Structure formats: structure tokens, C-alpha cells
Amino acid sequence: MPKSRKTVDVADSYAVRLMQHLVVPTFVIDPKRRVVIWNRACERLTGVAASEVIGTTKHWQAFYETRRPCLADLVARDCPEQLPEYYSEYAARGHNGLGFSAENWCVMPKLGSQLYLAIDAGPIHDEAGHLIAVVETLRDLTDQKRAEMALKELATKDGLTGLSNRRSFDQMLVTEWARAQRTQKPLALLFVDVDHFKLFNDRHGHQIGDECLRAIADVVSRHAVRPLDLAGRYGGEEFALILPDMDCDSACAVAEEIRGAIMALQIAHGATGAGDHVTLSVGVASHLPSGADGGPDRLLGAADEALYVAKRLGRNRVICAERVLAEFAALGRETAAVPAPGRRKSA
Template sequence: MEHLVTATFVLDDTGKVIIWNKACERLTGIKASEVIGTDNHWQAFYSEKRPCLADLLVQNRIDELDKLYVYHAEPSAYGKGYQADNWCYLPRINRRLYIAFDSGPIYDFQGNLIAVVETMRDMTEYKTVQSALEKLVEIDDLTGLSNRRYLAEHLETEWSAALANKNHFSIIIADIDFFKQFNDTYGHQTGDECLKSVANVMQQSLLRATDVAIRFGGEEFCVLLPNTRPKDAIDISERMRQNIYDIALEHKTSSVADYVTISCGVASMVPTGEKQAADLIKQADEALYQAKAACRNRTVEYQHDL
């Protein structure tokens, strides 16, 4: 194992290091002489003491996998090894790496555990590319905002968090007023520029990292506002609406203003088991309909009993 190209270490049945190969030294920056005969191997991967995958097997604590690793796979019907992935800060080399761990027990002829082998692969580059690709598919090509796929993936997560914490969850649905007429007057290329400008102002109007602007489709947008009470949601909507008016994009075929404007519907609730996230979307959409029916260029809050 000493000259394997894969970073490998071996623990005895007491959790002490008996092998720490050259590849492991290169990956972690820690020499074998520093850890052989000790249980200090955790220092290679973490700044605070915690068990490695091999330790869980030695200590018969494999049920703690969920708490310690962002991903793990249990052995097949024919295997006894475990797989797990995790972001690790390696103190000696001062780098944060995404490492794939594989660990398996070694038994004697009587079935007694005598050692555990652990191998490691640096998956940082792969994970970084994967994360970038996942983010790309959730971004609207034209505006750079999150897209409808993002909404589908994250709405329920935010709803569940609000339900668990008993927090308000608010949503704004906004629509560019008379956008069809804008396109007919100025052309689709200018219409695309209008969409990009509106999206940019929407994003800049949101002051918290947790607030997310989404292009819902066409000229319609959605804003997710976790942990936001109704009054605050209305204030955000009005700030967004006013900021868009203030950039003064000419719209000479609008019947409500000389410039591009938006109408907004706001809905807010503290989630309960009786309601779903889709109900909140529907309420915000109904409020938007009321805003458009009331001459547009305004914010309307959903008023029915929640």
C-alpha cells in the first residue's frame, strides 16, 4: 500500500494508524512519522477533533454517517465497505478540498476485526464544475436571474424552513405593464433589453442574500422573501416598483405612465400543515390580478383570510 497512487491509510483495531502512504502524505501535507502509532490522523482533515470514516467502522459508530458527511453510500449486498464525500479543510496545506472517502474492514479467519483501510480521492475540481453546471441550469439566460426551475427546486425548501421555524414567508409576483405594446412599438430586441434592465433593478432592490428574484416567465417575475412579514414585503415591493420607474425606460404606448412600470401582487403567511407553498403563489397571483385591474403601476396585498 505504501506506493499506491491513491491516498491510503490503515487503522488497527484500536484506531491507531499503522500505514500512512506517500500519496496520503502528498494529499494532506502530513508525514507518516507524525501519525504512525497515534490516533491523531483526524488532524489531517479537520481543524477540530472528529472521527474519520475508518474510525466509525473501528468504533462501530457507522450509524453516525448522516451527521458527518454530506453524501454517503452503504455497502452492497456483497460488500462491507462504505463510501462518503465531504468538504474538508486540510489545516497543514491550508486548503479546502472535496474528498471522496472509501473505507472497508479487514477481518481475521475467526471474523474478528483486525484493521480498517481508508482511501481518499480529491474530487474538488469535479465538484466545482458540477456545482457550476447545476447553478447554470437554474439561471435565466436572458436576465441572469434565477429561473422557474430554481423556483421548483427551492420553493418547498423555503416553505419547509418557514413551517419549522414558524416564520412568515412572503412572495411578490410582478408583471411589466403593457409589455406586449412595448414589444410591438420598440421591437423584440429592445424588449429583451427592457427585461434585462427590469431584472437588474429588481435584483438590486433586494437587500438580503436570502431574498431571491426569479424570472417566472415572459414579462412576469417572482420574488421569494423568507422570514418577511407582510408590511416589510409591501415595502420591498414598493421600493422595487419605484426603482424601476426611476430608471425612466420610455414606454410611449403605456396608458399609465410615460415610462416602463410594473404591477405587483404580494402575499404572506406563516405556513401551517393545512396550506402549501402553491397556495401562497396563487394568492400573490390573485393580488397581481387586482393590481392590474386597478389601473396597474401599483402594489396590492392579498387581503382574504389566510
């Protein structure tokens, strides 16, 4: 009896029978990217029976709603340059036969719920070095990923309002400042302060004060509409909004929308020395950073000073930093010194 046959029936091979019983979800495609093995663990993970995909190139349907390559397809095509296009986390292990690794959220249409999968795909070559198959294995890391996301949420979000906390906001401001320097596009910053909030708390109590802050945070966050916009709680009753690629006039328009939206809520204030309803003062600054600017301190100082002027001029208004010097002259205030961020006290 011959030791081996030149052509082996894959479905009947000993190796395949072993693979079918692996607890690790695994599938195999041939050089034409047709599925030749779809093991039982893969059936359980995806909800897709082997009979639905064997002999086809439809394995992507187990993971995604629209056609796109799986990691095994990229290995078969030797396309490591496409990894960033399709995967949030990835590694190409070079042209040494080890293949690719990646992680990704997958839609899992048959299951009706998303899974975060760690994926490894490696080629199998014959003695002549020709590709004969690609093996892809899958690990479900959904619970671990959600735990990581929850921890990140705790580390980056303000517990009361759900906006970015001060630390996260400061980090993003530095990142966006650096991006503005590279792209030479303006970066706008809004400081939003609740007028007479201490009086509000004294009159209505801290629980109602917290409800007021949450309502204002909701309005501010609704104006962070673009992917890189970021709303944060800067401290106490002060909020901040990063608006990349926006000049001062456009940022002032956003600030006026926020101020008007809070007035429309008609949150009762009524404390002595304040108006009937809660209002906001907003300082706005926008700057096109140069290489000599260093960090975003200049932008922070300008927005902070604009907010100071808004308070001095009677509150419930938006002031753009470019008008600050003129306003200061009218007030007879020294213009030489600009307070550092955090030096101004809210009121």
C-alpha cells in the same frame, strides 16, 4: 524459522510496503485512532507528509480546519448514526465488516483549495473478531463534481439573470408548500413585475432591456437572504420570491424594500405613457396551508391577483392579497373569479 510472529512490526510488513506504493491515497488507523500508515499517494493528495501524522490522531488536519472525525474514525467508533452530521453523501454498509462510504467537500488546508473526495473506510479484525485497524481510501472527484454542478446550474438557472429559472422555482415552491404544511408555518410569495417594460424595450432596445432586468434581478436576489428563501425569474419581466415562515405584513415590508431599491437606482425610462424612471408593481400573498389545500395554486392565484390589482391601481405599488377583495369592490370588478396563474398579462 517460525512461520509468523505473534507481534508484527507494521512498518516492516510486506502488506504495508505494498500499501505504501498503491496509487490510491490510503491511510490506516489503529483502534485508538492513531495513524499507522499514511501512504505516498495520500501525501501527494493532501500535501501532508507521513512524518507529520504517523503515531498521532491529527489526520483530520489534512482535510479540515477544525477538529472533526474522519470516516475511519466513525468506523473505529462504530458510529453510523453520525454519518449525516459530517457527510453530504454517505452509506453505512451494515455490521458485516464492510464499513462506510461517503462523499464530501474537504478544505485541504495544506493545499489551500477544496477537493471533493469519495471516501471508503473499512475495519480489519483479528481471528477473535477484535478491531485491529481501519483502512481509509480516498478518490479525488473534484473535476467530476464541478462538472455536475455546472450542469445543474445550467438546468436550474435563468441564463440572463442568474436567478432560478421557472422550472426550478416551481419545484421549490411545491417543496416549501409541503414543508409549510408539515410545520404549520406560513409561506409567502411575491410576484414582482416591471412596469411598462414593453415600452422600455421599444424605446431603449433589447440590450438595454436585458441590462435593466439584470439590475432588477440583483436587487430581488439580495432580498433572498435566508437559507430557504428563493428568488427566480418567473417569465419575461416578471420575478418571484419565495419567503418561507413569513406572514403577509412581513412579506409586504420586503416587497416595499425591493420597490424602493429600484426607484433609488433611477433607471431612466421616459417612454410615452410611462414615468421618468423604471418602477415595479408587486403582488404579495402569504398562506398557512392546511391538508385540504393540496398544492400551492391558492397561493399562486392570490399573489397573481394582488399583482393585477397593483397594476389596475396605477402601478409602482405593493398590494397584499388580503386587501384584494376590498380593492376589487372599489373598482367595481367581479370578485368571484380568481384568475389562474399566468392568465394575467404583465404591463
